[in-house]
Amino acid sequence: MSLIRDIPDFPSPGIMFKDITPLLADQQAFATAIDHVAERFVGSNVTHVVGIEARGFIVAAPVAYRLGAGFVPLRKKGKLPSEVRGIDYTLEYGAERLEVHIDAVSSGDRVVIVDDVLATGGTARAACDVIRELGAEVLGVGVIIELEFLSGRRALGDVDVFSLLKY
Amino acid sequence: MSLIRDIPDFPSPGIMFKDITPLLADQQAFATAIDHVAERFVGSNVTHVVGIEARGFIVAAPVAYRLGAGFVPLRKKGKLPSEVRGIDYTLEYGAERLEVHIDAVSSGDRVVIVDDVLATGGTARAACDVIRELGAEVLGVGVIIELEFLSGRRALGDVDVFSLLKY
Numbered sequence: 001m002s003l004i005r006d007i008p009d010f011p012s013p014g015i016m017f018k019d020i021t022p023l024l025a026d027q028q029a030f031a032t033a034i035d036h037v038a039e040r041f042v043g044s045n046v047t048h049v050v051g052i053e054a055r056g057f058i059v060a061a062p063v064a065y066r067l068g069a070g071f072v073p074l075r076k077k078g079k080l081p082s083e084v085r086g087i088d089y090t091l092e093y094g095a096e097r098l099e100v101h102i103d104a105v106s107s108g109d110r111v112v113i114v115d116d117v118l119a120t121g122g123t124a125r126a127a128c129d130v131i132r133e134l135g136a137e138v139l140g141v142g143v144i145i146e147l148e149f150l151s152g153r154r155a156l157g158d159v160d161v162f163s164l165l166k167y
Numbered sequence: 168m169s170l171i172r173d174i175p176d177f178p179s180p181g182i183m184f185k186d187i188t189p190l191l192a193d194q195q196a197f198a199t200a201i202d203h204v205a206e207r208f209v210g211s212n213v214t215h216v217v218g219i220e221a222r223g224f225i226v227a228a229p230v231a232y233r234l235g236a237g238f239v240p241l242r243k244k245g246k247l248p249s250e251v252r253g254i255d256y257t258l259e260y261g262a263e264r265l266e267v268h269i270d271a272v273s274s275g276d277r278v279v280i281v282d283d284v285l286a287t288g289g290t291a292r293a294a295c296d297v298i299r300e301l302g303a304e305v306l307g308v309g310v311i312i313e314l315e316f317l318s319g320r321r322a323l324g325d326v327d328v329f330s331l332l333k334y
Contacts, residue, residue, distance in 0.1 A: 007248040019248045025215060025237040025271055034232050048192060057224040058240060062232035065201050070192040071225060079221075081174040081186045104192055 003029050004145070004165065018145050018167065020116055024058060033164055034059070037114065037142040038066040040162040044139050047109045048072050052098070052127055053079070059144055060114035069112075072104040074127055085133060089126035091119070098126055100134070107135035118143040118163060121152030128159060170196050171312070171332065185312050185334065187283055191225060200331055201226070204281065204309040205233035207329040211306050214276045215239050219265070219294055220246065226311055227281035236279075239271040241294055252300060256293035258286070265293055267301070274302035285310040285330060288322030295326055 003023040010017040023029045037059065046069045051060025053075045064071040077086065077097045084099040105111055113127045118141070128138045138159060146152065146163030153161050170190040177184040190196045204226065213236045218227025220242045231238040244253065244264045251266035272278055280294045285308070295305045305326060313319065313330030320328050 005249065010248040017248050021240065021247070021249070021268055021271065025239050027214070027235055027237045030237050031232060031235060047194070051225070054221040054224060054242075054246075055240075057221060058218070058228045058238060061225045062229040065198060065229035065232060068194055068198060070194045070197050072192050073188065073222075073225065075221075080188070081177045081184050082172065082188070101188055104188065 018117060018147075020055075020144055023144070033144055034062045034066055036164050037144070037162060038063045040142060041067060041112050041140060044112075045110055046112050046139060048105050048111050048136070050074055050100070050105075050111055050113045050127060050131060052113070052115045052123060055117075056115035059116055059142075063112070063114050063142065067112075072100065072111075074098050074100050074113075074130070085130055087126045087130040087133075089122050091122040096123070096126075098123070098130065100130055102134065105131060105134050105136040109136035110139050111136045112139050112142055114142045116144050118146045118152040118161065119150045121150070121155030124152065125155050128156065185284060185314075187222075187311055190311070200311055201229045201233055203331050204311070204329060205230045207309060208234060208279050208307060211279075212277055213279050213306060215272050215278050215303070217241055217267070217272075217278055217280045217294060217298060219280070219282045219290060222284075223282035226283055226309075230279070230281050230309065234279075239267065239278075241265050241267050241280075241297070252297055254293045254297040254300075256289050258289040263290070263293075265290070265297065267297055269301065272298060272301050272303040276303035277306050278303045279306050279309055281309045283311050285313045285319040285328065287317045288319030291319065292322050295323065 005019040007017040049064035140160035172186040174184040216231035218224040307327035
């Protein structure tokens with residue numbers, strides 16, 4: 001079985017979804033993928049890895065563990081229980097909002113943002129913006145899959161972007 | 168700041184929510200928590216760690232990485248893109264449904280289920296049931312927090328349960 005599975009018309013008609021669950025379930029591939037994303041940021045004194053709900057958590061949390069960093073969840077509206085800073089943005093499927101606890105990171109913190117897929121870059125860009133609003137530095141963005149035809153890297157400006165696989 | 172934060176009336180009135188985000192964000196505490204949950208299952212030849220959406224992913228994925236196991240997401244209805252096996256169950260807040268890809272695990276696989284919190288045990292019990300329906304063996308359940316007054320351990324029968332912190 002392929003480690004990356006193409007699913008046509010998910011979550012909406014016309015979208016070819018890249019399903020990474022076979023890669024995650026494969027002992028060797030999962031470990032290798034996490035190691036590769038983490039290794040890009042070894043030696044950068046990363047204090048926190050930010051994961052984007054929900055699939056991003058699956059990649060970001062082990063990358064944080066591997067780097068000896070803390071983990072910070074960036075969640076959809078209303079999911080975090082304490083005081084949040086929110087950011088509204090748009091992506092292919094419509095308007096979205098992400099929230100982070102206001103005390104999650106602060107000035108002096110060195111943050112890497114990790115998600116499963118980089119598509120148009122709208123989500124990753126919003127993540128960078130809200131983390132900077134809290135005073136922390138964004139060292140880079142790491143993803144398993146980059147959909148190059150959607151030019152997400154360009155939307156991120158001069159942020160360092162690492163992707164394991166490009167389509 | 169305390170590593171576990173009490174949030175009254177979240178997500179509904181009368182519920183005292185245990186917020187583990189300060190623990191996750193603390194470099195030392197996050198690593199130690201993952202190590203403790205994983206170490207309970209070292210030497211058990213775990214093939215897959217199953218994480219329950221969404222907070223469970225944050226604990227389960229690094230535990231899978233630490234054990235050299237694959238990661239399998241158990242998600243809410245309609246979130247997984249390929250063919251699923253679903254299970255309906257009830258918990259404090261109402262009826263719920265979890266789904267897993269039917270090819271995620273199979274006979275001969277040795278599975279640990281990991282979540283952030285064990286409350287009444289309804290979710291963990293559903294997770295055990297659906298994984299067994301796919302033919303895999305459930306070796307145990309690991310959580311960061313066990314709310315002992317809700318007797319979740321009892322709902323799980325003779326499944327081995329490891330919790331890092333008890334309230």
